[in-house]
Amino acid sequence: MNLSTRSRLSSAVLAAGLMCTATACTTNNPGGVTGGGTQAAGGSGALTVSSTDTECKVSAATAPSGNIVFSVTNDGSKVTEFYLLADDGLRIVGEVENIGPGLKRDLVVKAAPGKYFTACKPGMIGDGIRAPFTVTDSGADLAATGADKELVDTANQQYASYVKDQTEQLSAKTAQFVAAYRAGDDAKARSLYAVARTHWERIEPVAESFGDLDPKMDLREADLEPGQKWTGWHVMEKDLWPPKTGYQALTTAQRAAMADQLTADTKTLYDRTRSMTFTVDQIGNGAKSLLDEVATGKVTGEEEAWSHTDLWDFQANVDGARVAWEGLRPILKKKDAALDASIALKFSALQKLLDQHKQGDGFVTYDKLTKAQVKDLSDAVNALSEPLSKLAGAVTL
Known part of the structure; x- marks a missing residue:
């Protein structure tokens, strides 16, 4: 189902531009990311996400291409989900679901440069709380x-x-x-x-x-x-x-x-x-x-x-x-x-x-x-x- 219905969506969807098949690629530095910025700290591919009943706070609106780790914490009262969507808002690059209150789950994706959306879905219903997200070109060889x-x-x-x-x-x-x-x-x-x-x-x-x-x-x-x-x-x-x-x-x-x-x-x-x-x-x-x-x-x-x-x-x-x-x-x-x-x-x-x-x-x-x-x-x-x-x-x- 799409994001307007109960989430049964999956992370195996094939977003355009995500055709890198790397496991030995250069990994983005997962070091200290803090909230509130527009760029992941130090060019890092590690971000934090706080999902509440009314907000989806991602620590940065951009990250460099390569491996990106979203550490998602449910700070609300409802079971939630988190998505990275392609630029059309439909195709799913990756998602984690069934995150109960107080729990934390990581989403690991390998993303090419481009425009995306992040989305939290408290209660696992509706369109989700979305925000634009950009993957910049890190220059790393993803192959x-x-x-x-x-x-x-x-x-x-x-x-x-x-x-x-x-x-x-x-x-x-x-x-x-x-x-x-x-x-x-x-x-x-x-x-x-x-x-x-x-x-x-x-x-x-x-x-x-x-x-x-x-x-x-x-x-x-x-x-x-x-x-x-x-x-x-x-x-x-x-x-x-x-x-x-x-x-x-x-x-x-x-x-x-x-x-x-x-x-x-x-x-x-x-x-x-x-x-x-x-x-x-x-x-x-x-x-x-x-x-x-x-x-x-x-x-x-x-x-x-x-x-x-x-x-x-x-x-x-x-x-x-x-x-x-x-x-x-x-x-x-x-x-x-x-x-x-x-x-x-x-x-x-x-x-x-x-x-x-x-x-x-x-x-x-x-x-x-x-x-x-x-x-x-x-x-x-x-x-x-x-x-x-x-x-x-x-x-x-």
């Missing part, structure tokens, strides 16, 4: 060299191939789902719903990077704003698993319209991902974003409110995060073997818990889980989230 360049290029190429494969499968499975839904074959459509969505959820950071597409395709009813048109997966989900009372089923014509819209939007997503490229910081941030998706939507059971197929989505998000991490492992093992080992251990523990809820080719519905089982999953997600949050910084700085 990796030698063996590091080979590792970086391989990681970027592998992830690009993965995204293309998942969008191809998403297109094929969505076509099958839409055909059954349009034909009124509800039993078949229900059986295909979670399967098709798996391919969306695995690359959710990329899919959601398009601010115009995500609200059309994946908006939840609970996140609708006044006057906003509701389309996409969850409209059809509710129609296939309707409430017992007070629900008016969609007409044949309305079903056809929803099917046409989802088909067209899926085709647009497919087309846009054909030429996408990635940087290691985007891949690393995207892995963490997928775990945030689990924590804020899947563990709570809010994502699939009608079908209760949250565990399919849960597994897909974990799959996508694992693929991103595994692609970066050759770099991570070289830079921080202990962090790599910790991430591996936490992934294994989380997967063991998920495996306990498998049923046939899928999972039990989420409403069948006990409170204790949900808590166990939540704890495992949080345990993995902590080391995974360091991945982008480890492979970028």
Whole structure:
């Protein structure tokens, strides 16, 4: 969704001009940055952000190109998020989400010279509190060299191939789902719903990077704003698993319209991902974003409110995060073997818990889980989230 809806946006989006694939680049000095200036102190790429319920105070309005670290502290009373947006205000260069009151999170990005926006979103709703931000030309060479360049290029190429494969499968499975839904074959459509969505959820950071597409395709009813048109997966989900009372089923014509819209939007997503490229910081941030998706939507059971197929989505998000991490492992093992080992251990523990809820080719519905089982999953997600949050910084700085 875009910044006018609940944040499910991701840091793996590909902002124009951020095509550097460096891990061995010159790192901007992270030394002392203080608030109130227009330039990061001493030309530093380290900035502080204070997010309150009404303000988004960034310590500087500019930083030199290269690695930039935003240390975001939630000084307000609401859960907040922080974004670095491209000059169009839609594309996300990087983001950190689900920052509770009193907590601090770092966003690490590799930024080329250009115009951007910073944005805090207290309460995780609305357009966010935005301000212009400029990245000046530091003169630093942002390209990796030698063996590091080979590792970086391989990681970027592998992830690009993965995204293309998942969008191809998403297109094929969505076509099958839409055909059954349009034909009124509800039993078949229900059986295909979670399967098709798996391919969306695995690359959710990329899919959601398009601010115009995500609200059309994946908006939840609970996140609708006044006057906003509701389309996409969850409209059809509710129609296939309707409430017992007070629900008016969609007409044949309305079903056809929803099917046409989802088909067209899926085709647009497919087309846009054909030429996408990635940087290691985007891949690393995207892995963490997928775990945030689990924590804020899947563990709570809010994502699939009608079908209760949250565990399919849960597994897909974990799959996508694992693929991103595994692609970066050759770099991570070289830079921080202990962090790599910790991430591996936490992934294994989380997967063991998920495996306990498998049923046939899928999972039990989420409403069948006990409170204790949900808590166990939540704890495992949080345990993995902590080391995974360091991945982008480890492979970028």
